[in-house]
Structure formats: C-alpha cells, structure tokens
Amino acid sequence: xxQIMKSILFNHLVVFLIIAGLFTGLGLVSVFLYxxxxxxxxxxxxxxxxDSTINWQDPLHQALIADxxxxxxxxxxxxxxxxxxxxxxxxxxxxxxxxxxxQKGLVFGDFPDFLLKLLGFSFIFGLVLFILVWGSxxxxxxxxxxxxxxxxxxxxxxxxxVYSFFGLLILFSPGYLIAYMLKPLIxxxxxxxxxxxxxxxxxxLIVYSQKFLNLMNQEMDKGYVLAARIRNVNxxxxxxxxxxxxxxxxxxxxKHFPGHILHHILLNAKRQYWNTVRELAAFTITSLxxxxxxxxxxxxxxxxxxRQVLYGNYADVxxxxxxxxxxxKLTEVAIDFHIYKQKLKFENWK
Amino acid sequence: xxxxxxxxxxxxxxxxxxILIWLAxxxxxxxxxxxxxxxxxxxxxxxxxxxxxxxxxxxxxTALLLSFTxxxxxxxxxxxxxxxxxxxxxxxxxxxxxxxxxxxxxxxFLILTLLVTAEIMTGKTAILTGFGVTVGVVIFYEFSDMxxxxxxxxxxxxxxxxxxxxxxxDTHLLFIEIWMRNSLPHLINKLISGFGATIFLLCSIxxxxxxxxxxxxxxxxxxxxxxxxxxxIDSKQDILSxxxxxxxxxYFPSLFTRHLQGLSVAFLIVFTLACSFKIxxxxxxxxxx
Numbered sequence: 001x002x003q004i005m006k007s008i009l010f011n012h013l014v015v016f017l018i019i020a021g022l023f024t025g026l027g028l029v030s031v032f033l034y035x036x037x038x039x040x041x042x043x044x045x046x047x048x049x050x051d052s053t054i055n056w057q058d059p060l061h062q063a064l065i066a067d068x069x070x071x072x073x074x075x076x077x078x079x080x081x082x083x084x085x086x087x088x089x090x091x092x093x094x095x096x097x098x099x100x101x102x103q104k105g106l107v108f109g110d111f112p113d114f115l116l117k118l119l120g121f122s123f124i125f126g127l128v129l130f131i132l133v134w135g136s137x138x139x140x141x142x143x144x145x146x147x148x149x150x151x152x153x154x155x156x157x158x159x160x161x162v163y164s165f166f167g168l169l170i171l172f173s174p175g176y177l178i179a180y181m182l183k184p185l186i187x188x189x190x191x192x193x194x195x196x197x198x199x200x201x202x203x204x205l206i207v208y209s210q211k212f213l214n215l216m217n218q219e220m221d222k223g224y225v226l227a228a229r230i231r232n233v234n235x236x237x238x239x240x241x242x243x244x245x246x247x248x249x250x251x252x253x254x255k256h257f258p259g260h261i262l263h264h265i266l267l268n269a270k271r272q273y274w275n276t277v278r279e280l281a282a283f284t285i286t287s288l289x290x291x292x293x294x295x296x297x298x299x300x301x302x303x304x305x306x307r308q309v310l311y312g313n314y315a316d317v318x319x320x321x322x323x324x325x326x327x328x329k330l331t332e333v334a335i336d337f338h339i340y341k342q343k344l345k346f347e348n349w350k
Numbered sequence: 351x352x353x354x355x356x357x358x359x360x361x362x363x364x365x366x367x368x369i370l371i372w373l374a375x376x377x378x379x380x381x382x383x384x385x386x387x388x389x390x391x392x393x394x395x396x397x398x399x400x401x402x403x404x405x406x407x408x409x410x411x412t413a414l415l416l417s418f419t420x421x422x423x424x425x426x427x428x429x430x431x432x433x434x435x436x437x438x439x440x441x442x443x444x445x446x447x448x449x450x451x452x453x454x455x456x457x458x459f460l461i462l463t464l465l466v467t468a469e470i471m472t473g474k475t476a477i478l479t480g481f482g483v484t485v486g487v488v489i490f491y492e493f494s495d496m497x498x499x500x501x502x503x504x505x506x507x508x509x510x511x512x513x514x515x516x517x518x519x520d521t522h523l524l525f526i527e528i529w530m531r532n533s534l535p536h537l538i539n540k541l542i543s544g545f546g547a548t549i550f551l552l553c554s555i556x557x558x559x560x561x562x563x564x565x566x567x568x569x570x571x572x573x574x575x576x577x578x579x580x581x582x583i584d585s586k587q588d589i590l591s592x593x594x595x596x597x598x599x600x601y602f603p604s605l606f607t608r609h610l611q612g613l614s615v616a617f618l619i620v621f622t623l624a625c626s627f628k629i630x631x632x633x634x635x636x637x638x639x
Contacts, residue, residue, distance in 0.1 A: 011441075011444060012448075014441065015441070015444050015445050015448050016448075018441075018445055019445065019448075019449065026457075057582065057583055057584075058584070059390040059391055059394055059584075060388060060390055060391075062390070063389075063390040165624070168624045168627070168628075169620050169621065169624050171624075172620055172623040172624040172627065173616075173620050174550065174553060174554055174557070174619065174620075176554075176557060177580070177589060177616055177619075177620070180586060180589040180590055180593075181589055181590070181592045181593050182593060183590055183593060184590065184593035184594065184596070184597075185593060185596055202550065203546075203550065203623060203627065206627070207627065210627075210631060214634065282448075282449075282450040282451060283451070285450040285452060286450050286451045286452040286455075286551075286554075287554075289452045290452065290554045290555075290557075290558060293558045294554070294557055294558055305456075306558065309456075309460065314460070317456075317460070321453045321456065321457070324450060324452070324453055325448070325449060325450065325453060328448060328449075328450050329448060332448060
C-alpha cells in the first residue's frame with residue numbers, strides 16, 4: 001500500500017477516534033446530568049383534560065377552547081392555557097406508552113440484537129447505494145445522449161413539460177410522503193417499498209444524475225474532445241450498433257463505448273463522479289434513517305434509534321449513531337481506495 | 351418607415367422564470383387556501399411556511415459565516431506557511447464532512463430538546479434560531495468545499511502568486527478578489543442548493559421529531575414548521591386520502607377542498623424543492639458553472 005493511501009487511512013482513523021471520543025463524552029454527560037423535569041398541572045386544567053370529547057391535537061378545538069377561556073376571563077391567556085394543557089395531555093399519553101413498552105436500552109441491553117439490526121441496515125444501505133450509483137450514472141448518460149440527439153417532442157412540448165414537472169414533483173417528494181400516499185395499497189413496513197422509496201424519492205436520483213450530466217457536459221468542452229473531433233472519432237449519437245450506443249451498453253454497469261467519443265468523456269466523468277459518491281453515501285444514510293423513523297418500521301435500526309431517544313436512553317442513542325458513522329467511514333475508505341486505484345492507473349501515482 | 355408596434359417583452363433567463371413560477375405557485379395556493387381552508391389551519395400552515403423560510407435564512411447565514419471562517423483559516427495558514435494550523439483546519443472540516451447529516455441533525459435536535467425540556471430555551475424565535483444554526487452547522491462543509499475549490503482553481507493559475515508578489519494583502523486577495531469578485535455565481539449557486547437541502551433536512555427531521563423525539567417535548571412546544579405540520583394527524587389523513595384515488599378516481603376533485611391542510615403542506619414542501627432544483631440548474635447553465 002502506497003504512502004498516500006496510508007495517509008488517507010490515518011486521516012479516517014483520526015476522525016473516527018475524535019467522533020468516538022466526543023460521543024463517549026456526550027454519553028457520559030447524558031448519563032450523569034440528564035434528569036427530565038415534569039410539567040405541573042392545576043385543578044382547572046385537570047378538569048378540562050378529563051373531557052374526552054376534546055381532541056387536544058386539533059387546531060379547531062384548540063382555537064375554540066382558547067376563545068371560550070378568553071371570553072370567560074380577561075386575565076387568563078386562553079392560548080397559553082391551551083398550549084400547556086395540550087403539552088400535559090401529550091406527556092400523559094407518552095408516559096402511558098412508555099409504561100406499556102419495555103424501556104431496556106438496545107446497545108447495552110441486547111448487544112447481539114443491536115449488531116443484527118446494524119448489519120441489516122448496512123445491507124439495505126449497500127444495496128440502495130449501489131443501485132443509486134448505477135441509476136444516477138445511467139440516467140445522466142441517457143439525458144446526455146438525448147441532449148446530443150437534439151430530440152424534442154415537437155407539437156406536444158407543453159404537455160411534455162407538464163408531465164416532466166409532475167414527474168419531478170414525485171422525484172422530489174420526501175419518501176415518507178409517498179409512503180403515506182401508498183399506505184392503503186402497500187404496507188409501509190415492506191423492505192421492498194423502503195428500498196424503492198430510498199431510490200426514487202428525496203431527490204437523490206435526479207440530483208445525482210444531474211451532477212453526472214454536468215460532469216459530462218464539462219468534459220465535452222475540454223481540449224481532448226476537440227482533438228478527437230479533428231481526428232474524426234465516431235460522434236454519432238443515434239442509438240444503434242453503428243454508433244455503438246446500444247441499450248445494453250447504456251444500461252450496463254461498466255458502460256463501454258469503444259471507438260466512440262463518448263467512451264473517454266464517460267471514463268473521465270466517472271472518475272470525477274467517485275468524489276460525489278462519498279456525498280451520496282452520507283445522503284443515502286440520512287434518507288434511509290429518516291424513512292425508517294418516519295414510517296415507524298418496527299424492529300428496524302432507525303425505528304429503534306428513535307425509540308431509544310423517546311425513552312431517554314441517550315447513551316444507547318449515541319452508540320447507535322456511532323454505528324451509523326462507522327458505516328459511512330467504511331464506505332468512505334472503500335471509495336478512497338477505489339479513487340486511489342484509479343489514480344495509480346491514470347495519473348501514475350505511487 | 352412604419353413604426354414597429356410590437357411590444358418588446360424583455361427575455362427572462364430560465365432561473366428568473368423558475369423563481370417567478372415558484373412565487374406564482376405559492377400565491378395561487380395562498381388564494382385557494384384563503385377561500386377553502388378553515389382559519390386556524392390556514393394560520394398554522396402559512397405560519398409553518400414562514401417559519402421554515404426563516405429557519406432556512408438563518409441556516410444559510412450560519413453556513414456562510416462558518417464556511418468563510420474555516421476556509422479563510424485553512425487558506426491563510428497555508429499561504430503563511432503554518433502547516434500545522436492548516437492541517438488542524440482541514441481535520442475540523444473532515445470531521446463535519448464525514449458525519450452523515452442525520453447524525454449531526456439528531457445530535458443538534460437532541461441538544462435543543464434538552465434545552466427546551468430544562469426550560470433554558472423557551473422563546474419561539476430562540477428555538478427557530480436553534481433549528482437554523484443546527485442545520486447550518488450540518489451543511490456548512492459543502493460551502494467550505496466550494497470556497498476551497500475556488501482557491502485551488504486560482505492557485506493553479508499565476509493569479510495568486512503574482513498578486514502576492516505584487517504586494518496585494520492576503521486577506522484582500524482572498525476575500526475580495528477570489529471570493530467576492532470571481533466566485534459570486536458559485537456562491538449564489540451554492541446558496542440555491544443549500545436552500546433546497548435545508549428545506550429537505552428541516553422538514554424531514556421536524557417530521558421525525560413530531561412523530562416522537564421526546565415524551566416531554568411535543569410539537570406544541572416547538573413553533574410549527576412544514577415538517578411538524580405534515581406530522582399532524584389531520585395532515586397525515588389528508589395524505590392518506592390521496593391513496594383513495596387508486597380505487598376511486600372520481601374522488602380527485604374532493605381532495606382540493608376536503609383535504610386541504612395536508613395537501614397544502616405537502617405541495618409547499620415538494621414544489622419548493624422541485625423549483626429550487628430547477629432554479630439551481632438554470633443558474634448553473636447560464637453561468638456555465
């Protein structure tokens with residue numbers, strides 16, 4: 001292993017140790033210092049809270065009660081009273097829920113289960129990241145070829161824009177929004193649904209395919225492309241065997257177009273794209289955790305993380321977050337190793 | 351000579367067009383909500399939107415301040431041959447770069463939750479500022495990367511060495527010549543993408559938080575944002591009702607009057623995200639970034 005790679009690994013190790021030290025410190029602080037205070041109630045509030053017909057989460061009910069209280073007494077702030085009552089009600093509900101469930105910490109209470117959940121999450125993360133890298137490159141390449149073909153849906157331009165924009169709205173929807181929409185049809189605890197949402201929603205696919213497209217467009221302006229044009233390298237962007245732009249080559253993972261100008265543009269764009277994959281890995285973790293938390297997928301890592309937060313097991317929460325950090329760090333090391341190998345090959349690194 | 355009677359409409363750039371489309375979409379929704387949505391819900395939805403925009407502004411300001419501080423620290427230390435200081439700065443940046451945003455956000459929101467529980471932080475403005483600062487800290491490294499990339503680009507040319515030899519002060523060269531005069535489009539582009547990222551992260555974390563981050567801190571304690579509005583049971587039911595269309599397509603017109611709270615919130619989030627992507631793209635193309 002070269003000196004450069006050793007130095008990269010050393011940097012990763014230092015960052016990991018710093019974060020691990022920080023989280024351990026925060027965990028110790030939370031164990032020794034955190035004592036939640038309970039909200040106080042008064043007899044009038046208790047009377048209001050006993051009325052089962054009131055929904056304290058409903059803004060209409062809240063506004064009506066606040067108005068009634070304002071009319072009843074000039075001195076009392078109806079809105080503040082309603083806010084405190086709603087808070088007390090939610091405290092009571094959460095307390096009942098806590099009593100019903102067991103409050104044992106996951107990491108320090110059941111370590112093998114924690115490891116199993118971490119491995120399960122890592123598998124889904126790896127799969128989603130792999131498909132996202134392929135998908136964003138494929139979509140970026142397809143859009144690049146389309147732009148070079150100069151194809152326009154003439155006559156139906158308006159409707160094409162409308163459809164595209166609606167498609168864009170779906171691609172930019174947060175995953176949990178789409179999951180709630182589909183809830184009557186598909187159960188939200190399905191792993192396939194989670195993977196699909198991780199791929200399609202949250203803007204990941206469209207944003208990272210756009211980044212790949214931008215890289216390809218930048219490459220197109222470079223001197224070696226102009227030199228290749230002068231030397232009459234194949235520049236036919238129509239699909240088919242004559243141009244080497246077959247669907248098999250476009251959809252394949254390696255995407256080779258030998259003898260075509262696209263081949264070198266793609267190689268150079270892909271090489272630069274690996275720096276973006278590091279960013280994509282962190283974003284994928286974020287969106288998957290948000291999906292698991294928001295959809296309350298029981299037994300999954302994100303859900304367990306949220307549950308430990310709810311129980312106030314902050315030491316477990318920090319240990320679980322460190323687990324996520326470890327996944328990202330390992331992914332970064334793998335990406336850096338790949339970039340290093342590429343640089344050895346193309347830039348004569350030692 | 352016949353005068354040209356055709357009115358000349360000034361051509362707008364695509365990014366300006368998308369800004370206008372965003373404003374128009376938001377205005378149409380506001381008018382629709384004023385007509386069909388009940389008053390308490392209307393106030394909460396638009397207060398949530400306003401709060402979300404305010405948090406975004408605070409977040410972007412925090413990200414800008416932090417990124418300028420860290421990037422100038424690294425660059426000026428390097429130029430003045432203080433490699434240890436520069437490496438410390440790079441390490442600091444690497445830490446933030448490696449931490450997934452969700453971890454940073456959860457840690458930040460945990461601290462905020464503890465502060466609210468202990469009643470140290472009580473005012474709505476203070477809580478919103480806390481949201482903004484947390485998101486800003488999480489995303490600032492993207493701004494720093496861009497600023498450092500610009501410095502690296504100028505260092506490849508003779509511009510930096512020639513200016514320094516000619517006696518231009520380092521701070522003037524860095525802040526005025528490189529970042530202000532020659533990187534403004536890059537900075538604006540980053541602000542546009544940062545705006546989208548802030549909206550996405552804030553809405554997601556607020557949604558998660560409202561689902562249940564703490565038993566003692568509920569959405570009632572926190573000022574409403576689009577994420578917390580979406581997590582309300584009414585909004586969730588409104589979103590669920592879209593699924594009815596798969597079995598009963600004729601239910602479509604009812605969505606826009608009966609389930610307006612959830613749909614308005616969802617539209618505000620998704621439309622803002624999609625438009626910020628389009629604005630950013632058009633801006634990148636116009637300035638060939």
